[in-house]
Amino acid sequence: xxxxxxxxxxxxxxxxxxxxxxxxxxxxxxxxxxxxxxxxxxxxxxxxxxxxxxxxxxxxxxxxxxxxxxxxxxxxxxxxxxxxxxxxxxxxxxxxxxxxxxxxxxxxxxxxxxxxxxxxxxxxxxxxxxxxxxxxxxxxxxxxxxxxxxxxxxxxxxxxxxx
Amino acid sequence: xxxxxxxxxxxxxxxxxxxxxxxxxxxxxxxxxxxxxxxxxxxxxxxxxxxxxxxxxxxxxxxxxxxxxxxxxxxxxxxxxxxxxxxxxxxxxxxxxxxxxxxxxxxxxxxxxxxxxxxxxxxxxxxxxxxxxxxxxxxxxxxxxxxxxxxxxxxxxxxxxxxxxxxxxxxxxxxxxxxxxxxxxxxxxxxxxxxxxxxxxxxxxxxxxxxxxxxxxxxxxxxxxxxxxxxxxxxxxxxxxxxxxxxxxxxxxxxxxxxxxxxxxxxxxxxxxxxxxxxxxxxxxxxxxxxxxxxxxxxxxxxxxxxxxxxxxxxxxxxxxxxxxxxxxxxxxxxxxxxxxxxxxxxxxxxxxxxxxxxxxxxxxxxxxxxxxxxxxxxxxxxxxxxxxxxxxxxxxxxxxxxxxxxxxxxxxxxxxxxxxxxxxxxxxxxxxxxxxxxxxxxxxxxxxxxxxxxxxxxxxxxxxxxxxxxxxxxxxxxxxxxxxxxxxxxxxxxxxxxxxxxxxxxxxxxxxxxxxxxxxxxxxxxxxxxxxxxxxxxxxxxxxxxxxxxxxxxxxxxxxxxxxxxxxxxxxxxxxxxxxxxxxxxxxxxxxxxxxxxxxxxxxxxxxxxxxxxxxxxxxxxxxxxxxxxxxxxxxxxxxxxxxxxxxxxxxxxxxxxxxxxxxxxxxx
Numbered sequence: 001x002x003x004x005x006x007x008x009x010x011x012x013x014x015x016x017x018x019x020x021x022x023x024x025x026x027x028x029x030x031x032x033x034x035x036x037x038x039x040x041x042x043x044x045x046x047x048x049x050x051x052x053x054x055x056x057x058x059x060x061x062x063x064x065x066x067x068x069x070x071x072x073x074x075x076x077x078x079x080x081x082x083x084x085x086x087x088x089x090x091x092x093x094x095x096x097x098x099x100x101x102x103x104x105x106x107x108x109x110x111x112x113x114x115x116x117x118x119x120x121x122x123x124x125x126x127x128x129x130x131x132x133x134x135x136x137x138x139x140x141x142x143x144x145x146x147x148x149x150x151x152x153x154x155x156x157x158x159x160x161x162x163x
Numbered sequence: 164x165x166x167x168x169x170x171x172x173x174x175x176x177x178x179x180x181x182x183x184x185x186x187x188x189x190x191x192x193x194x195x196x197x198x199x200x201x202x203x204x205x206x207x208x209x210x211x212x213x214x215x216x217x218x219x220x221x222x223x224x225x226x227x228x229x230x231x232x233x234x235x236x237x238x239x240x241x242x243x244x245x246x247x248x249x250x251x252x253x254x255x256x257x258x259x260x261x262x263x264x265x266x267x268x269x270x271x272x273x274x275x276x277x278x279x280x281x282x283x284x285x286x287x288x289x290x291x292x293x294x295x296x297x298x299x300x301x302x303x304x305x306x307x308x309x310x311x312x313x314x315x316x317x318x319x320x321x322x323x324x325x326x327x328x329x330x331x332x333x334x335x336x337x338x339x340x341x342x343x344x345x346x347x348x349x350x351x352x353x354x355x356x357x358x359x360x361x362x363x364x365x366x367x368x369x370x371x372x373x374x375x376x377x378x379x380x381x382x383x384x385x386x387x388x389x390x391x392x393x394x395x396x397x398x399x400x401x402x403x404x405x406x407x408x409x410x411x412x413x414x415x416x417x418x419x420x421x422x423x424x425x426x427x428x429x430x431x432x433x434x435x436x437x438x439x440x441x442x443x444x445x446x447x448x449x450x451x452x453x454x455x456x457x458x459x460x461x462x463x464x465x466x467x468x469x470x471x472x473x474x475x476x477x478x479x480x481x482x483x484x485x486x487x488x489x490x491x492x493x494x495x496x497x498x499x500x501x502x503x504x505x506x507x508x509x510x511x512x513x514x515x516x517x518x519x520x521x522x523x524x525x526x527x528x529x530x531x532x533x534x535x536x537x538x539x540x541x542x543x544x545x546x547x548x549x550x551x552x553x554x555x556x557x558x559x560x561x562x563x564x565x566x567x568x569x570x571x572x573x574x575x576x577x578x579x580x581x582x583x584x585x586x587x588x589x590x591x592x593x594x595x596x597x598x599x600x601x602x603x604x605x606x607x608x609x610x611x612x613x614x615x616x617x618x619x620x621x622x623x624x625x626x627x628x629x630x631x632x633x634x635x636x637x638x639x640x641x642x643x644x645x646x647x648x649x650x651x652x653x654x655x656x657x658x659x660x661x662x663x664x665x666x667x668x669x670x671x672x673x674x675x676x677x678x679x680x681x682x683x684x685x686x687x688x689x690x691x692x693x694x695x696x697x698x699x700x701x702x703x704x705x706x707x708x709x710x711x712x713x714x715x716x717x718x719x720x721x722x723x724x725x726x727x728x729x730x731x732x733x734x735x736x737x738x739x740x741x742x743x744x745x746x747x748x749x750x751x752x753x754x755x756x757x758x759x760x761x762x763x764x765x766x767x768x769x770x771x772x773x774x775x776x777x778x779x780x781x782x783x784x785x786x787x788x789x790x791x792x793x794x795x796x797x798x799x800x801x802x803x804x805x806x807x808x809x810x811x812x813x814x815x816x817x818x819x820x821x822x823x824x825x826x827x828x829x830x831x832x833x
Contacts (some may be wrong), residue, residue, distance in 0.1 A: 024264070036282045036817075041788050042789060045792055056819045057820065108681075
């Protein structure tokens with residue numbers, strides 16, 4: 001655990017956060033090399049499946065970053081990312097993935113420093129939590145399978161219209 | 164068809180190679196990434212030789228995809244897409260990955276940097292295999308242009324375009340164009356009269372057949388995109404009929420209501436309730452200030468209406484929304500002065516004879532409230548000594564960390580004017596004297612010879628609490644003279660604070676309307692700080708003047724002209740290419756649930772009631788991809804950012820992280 005270097009995938013919006021990462025580079029702000037960045041046009045493009053896919057493929061954490069609320073290049077799509085994120089959190093919780101592993105960050109194109117700090121925080125949070133080893137880890141642990149089944153139940157209950 | 168991928172890893176001199184083992188990355192990719200037929204590193208990939216190498220390889224090897232690991236795609240994506248195009252490969256089959264800004268520059272551990280670089284290369288290689296050839300969309304450019312802001316930068320841009328024969332809509336918030344330059348007395352270092360060089364430009368704009376001026380108006384809404392913006396402008400009610408008014412000014416003369424002018428005269432002088440900001444205002448049509456007008460507040464008076472020879476006064480006038488169609492937008496929204504009250508130890512607002520530089524400009528101005536006489540607040544006493552404090556709200560971590568760049572020269576100009584107009588002793592308190600442009604340093608030398616007392620040191624306090632007999636009734640400037648190494652107390656009659664230049668209070672809000680962002684300090688962000696200082700990240704929106712960062716008049720004029728030149732280029736070309744990154748719906752799989760309909764902020768998804776399917780209107784789609792992520796049936800595809808591509812990218816980026824229970828597909832050598 002001591003030398004654990006987490007692998008983290010970052011989904012950064014093209015207009016703000018990706019440029020914040022560019023700016024952090026131009027300004028030579030140093031941050032841990034653990035976050036590997038994938039560019040998407042908007043944080044609203046981040047399908048929760050991307051996050052599951054990344055975790056299933058061996059990532060220990062995920063960062064989703066976009067423009068600040070109210071500053072979306074596409075008017076309001078980061079609000080949709082926000083809504084999706086809270087649902088995603090709920091599902092991850094139920095699956096036993098610690099909520100600090102997946103973080104949503106706002107960074108404008110001018111905030112290289114802020115993005116670098118957010119990356120530092122995420123890396124240190126994930127380091128603290130240790131490797132996710134998911135789903136390999138998960139298959140050995142039946143309680144999580146149970147939890148997954150419960151999500152379906154919970155969802156069905158939530159969708160039920162009261163008589 | 165078998166994929167043939169070429170990988171090109173750039174050293175960028177030592178920029179990337181310094182903290183990434185570039186040769187190892189290229190070697191590794193050649194062996195470990197599937198379908199890679201060629202993998203090379205090169206000193207400068209963006210050089211003509213680097214590009215030639217890629218072109219030759221595409222032709223020789225018949226590459227089906229190209230990965231360039233270099234700097235940010237925001238810098239060189241166009242370059243390498245063009246390279247591929249020239250070699251006959253569709254530009255969208257080229258994927259750039261960012262090994263410089265995202266790897267080498269933010270990391271000092273070479274080993275970790277190399278691993279990260281491998282991940283990004285692997286991700287791009289996996290992705291590019293799934294990329295499809297796309298054709299950019301061609302859009303006609305509307306030759307009309309919107310210029311926001313009628314200060315000197317906006318005026319210059321307007322004139323350049325209008326003279327070239329293109330129509331310009333010039334929007335200005337105040338009742339007259341002219342901006343801050345109209346308030347100044349003289350300009351540095353030539354000391355020519357500001358109004359004398361500005362007003363001809365103002366009237367030229369006012370009379371130009373290709374210019375539609377919209378003064379006393381605000382930008383309300385911007386939609387559309389490069390080539391075809393739709394803009395809504397709020398024309399605030401002037402209460403004066405623009406077409407009937409001849410600008411004779413008799414209404415202003417006869418208006419019985421006098422109020423303090425906080426805008427143009429910065430509180431130093433008066434205007435009427437019906438007014439034009441200054442005598443040379445363009446247009447000459449006045450406005451009624453309803454908050455102060457006797458008729459609007461008390462329901463009586465109507466002197467202006469009675470006296471107007473053309474019956475132009477219209478108390479019933481309402482704000483009007485004007486809709487315009489333009490191809491490009493130039494933002495030249497200017498600046499505001501730092502609120503000097505934020506530094507209470509300098510006494511502004513508390514000690515009567517502490518002035519801001521803008522107040523002092525009005526005091527010096529022959530057309531100002533004192534007809535150019537430099538006098539104290541009592542309106543008659545000429546000061547015997549004046550202190551000018553530089554860097555008030557600039558170069559100060561507590562307020563603004565940046566240098567406002569023009570205040571040293573503006574201060575020198577004011578110091579010269581005081582010496583010229585009065586017999587006062589002049590003290591200038593500066594941190595560093597910054598005079599970098601043409602003939603600026605010479606002007607400083609001239610002032611040294613003219614006898615200004617320059618004191619190097621940041622002023623601690625301005626106070627009226629006298630300690631010595633000669634300080635009685637004076638303002639005392641307490642400062643550490645860092646050249647002498649001593650604390651000094653200098654009694655003066657008048658203090659002028661050189662307030663910082665700040666972004667307009669609503670710069671961010673206005674910027675967001677046309678999709679441009681601000682720096683931390685609040686200046687509009689240009690596309691590239693060195694090589695593209697007038698374009699922005701939003702195509703078709705340009706910036707000019709101080710709204711992009713503090714600058715002097717010549718620089719603002721140059722930037723205004725530069726922005727106009729860029730717009731002219733777009734107009735003459737006649738059409739722009741737009742990235743075909745749009746969504747599309749596979750109607751066969753669409754269940755007609757309409758979830759995507761509400762996701763789109765541009766109403767780009769229409770619903771076909773008859774077939775019970777949703778459909779993307781390509782011309783309206785901006786390609787954010789939110790609907791793609793939202794479709795429960797997964798039948799919406801975002802071109803160039805589809806699920807397959809992103810999944811492949813995720814797999815590639817985690818080449819070294821696959822859980823051990825699964826086979827490593829990537830590890831197979833070619």
